[in-house]
Amino acid sequence: MSTDLSEFRDETRTWLESNCPESQRQPVKRDEVIWPGRCQKFPSEDGRLWFERMRDKGWTCPGFPAEYGGGGLDNAKEKILREELTRLRCRPPLTDLGISMLGPALLEFGTDEQKREHIPKIVRGERRWCQGYSEPGAGSDLASLQCSAEDQNDHFLVNGSKIWTSFGTESDWIFCLVRTNKEGRKQDGISFLLIDMQTPGLKAEPIDLISGESEFAQVFFDDVTVPKRNLVGEINKGWTIAKTLLKHERKMMSELGAGFLAGGLTLAQAARQYLNENDGDQIEDPLIRNSVAQHEMNMRAIALTGYRTHQEDQAQQIDPNVPLIMKYLGTSEVKVKDELMVDIMGLQGMGWCDDSFNQNELRANRELLFNKALTIAGGTNEIQLNIIARHALGLPQE
């Protein structure tokens, strides 16, 4: 390795060790995630410090170009930074769809003006972004979406509705797929539009879920005026951008399960605590033990496969079909774990709200209920299998 890179690693390690507060070096719980924008709240003073220090180095988005306020790191240095963050188990200083999805899309498809307006605010955590893709009539068949943007010469007039918008009520801006042409192939009449959620005529309403939470919103557009400069890419060419973003989303979702669940009980700990009659490490119920081992093997296989794609990528022998399977496998396995955890806890794991139940127990059934979304959002399991059948196996289409 060049001296430049090993120096960078040393400097980074030293800087992280003196700047990442001790409390920010543990797995993050759901209510401790730091989000950007007008509703930004810090769960702790340490969280605020950690966010501000990383923000000031541009390391909330280490790979974004420095001219737009990003960290400006090349791939090699960004990888070193990520390795050092993992080594210290640092929490993400900021979490947002702007960082993981819109930012990379703007850098690839946006104009210089768009980058100057939006990227610095994403890096500094000043705007929270949400995504407007699905509609009440366009779920798995996303390309049939109807929410329309009419060309009014100097602006677009947007009418329609978006649904399953994660954190739609707390976000500042929304990136949307809208219909700009009703003729021809449905994929060819879609455009990609950025919309300020404070614009008159726009309204976001929370949707109550079986988990008791309302992470998703429905967003209504009633004659919403959007400036022409907010169109990303060419008119009617938004589907290409959407497909690129869906790949990011699926990759994120395939990694998501393990991250959020960290910090609670492991299945083995739970089995000892709720089921074992005697002291001892071995799970006494042989069927539960078998199921736990099966699940842990699957998680190990999925994690190793992620690592394999990384190694194949570096050896330039990547199989483009392998990333296709990760969302399907990762999200399905998280649901297996949730069901198993509640089985292990029994009725004690099904408490809704009461001080008869501890945090782990309440959390177990909230995960169980909420995570049913994982195999639906970002392309259902069935859509994923369709994609695998077509692209990886080359099976004939109807």
Added chain:
Amino acid sequence: MALALNEEQIMLRDMARNFFAAKSPVGEFRKVRQKPLEHRYSEAVWNNMVELGWSSALIPENLGGCEFGVIGTGLICIESARTLAPTPLVTTAAIAAQALLECEASLVRDQLLRAIANGSRTVTYAHNEGSHYDPEKIRTLATLDNNCFSINGTKQFVPEASYADICLVVAIDTPSTDTQPCLYAVDMQQEGIENRAVSLIDYRQYANLEFKNVRVSAAKRLKWAYSPRKSIAFIENTATILTACELYGCSLEVFSRTIDYLKERSQFGRKIGSFQALQHRAAHAYTQLELLKTVVLDALSAANEQTRDLSIAASHVKALANDTAHLVMTESIQMHGGIGITDELDIGLFYKRARVLRTRHGSSDFHRARFASLNGY
């Protein structure tokens, strides 16, 4: 941990793939299964493999070997399973050679390794005694008597044992306070060995061996290079991983033939591969095969580097290979319809081979329980 193959390994794999397709297609296996039970292997294919150096894949260069390591050996085993090549590759070149390499260097050991390398001797390894995999249960005894050992006991379903020249027998020394198993190199021509060939559904060569006062000189009692427990565990782990490699090879082949069939067979006026009910099942099987590929590479690499979590990797790969082979084989038969259960189609031959391999070196439940113990639960 190497989960991507290097150039040398890719070359070896491609060479093996071409070799088995050309020299030992499934038709060769069909010929061999007509032979008498005692001769169920292809001498011609094996001789070719010896010439290519594959009988010595694991053996170090200073003993006349090619030293491909466990990864290279595993790659050949995978490719050999794709055409059901009936040779002593796994038994002699992989498992018996590995057992000898776990022993201290000695005249007997080094001669045997050289003989495996140059193809002059077929060697089998007899550890498991019964119908189920139970490596802890060893009842075969070796009694010291006048500078000689006398072996008594039974080993069932020993692969390639009817035509092997040498059998490496795992036995417990007696009388001794130490009940650790030792390894004996037994000449199969020796008096007192009852060697009865058994016929299993996979048409391969197995025999039940009964040892009655079989005399073995002290020099043929091989000394473990490390502790007996550690050496035996390493041999068993390697054998388990290579058996999983065979299962992976069989599964890959059957899956690829099934995808071809889905693309060519028409019913109701369309290719059956266009039906979503079949597409989803095929796509799911593909995801499992990709996971298996990863875990096979992980386990081979763990054996190659002798890492501390080798036992975990071995149990993981065998359980996953068993389950994936079961899924792929049964789905393939079902998707082929009636022809899938005929002897004319090769799919059934792969199914029968895989069914035996799933039981050898441990069922999925066995390995899940072991995986749980190794992980502290």
